Amino acid sequence: MTKPAIEDAAWQALASQWSLRPGVTYLNHGSFGPAPRPVLAAQREWVERLQGEPMDFLTRELDGRLAEARGQLGRLLNISGDDL
16 A cells, blocks of 8 residues: 655645644635645734734725735736736
């Protein structure tokens, strides 16, 4: 019997990015599911930025950051960020 691919070092490194319990193979990432550790870290940074000075963030920074994100996603999808 051969070992499952998940035992390969590359898959182990990838799997380690999630906080799932050992032995759990989670396949429902299309509708909801756990985020990988780097995403959770970025999320915490944004929450800290918002909590540090809410009005400044919401009134001066948010619109520009959202436009930047739309632009990056648009480039990835080969469309205008304004269409998102």
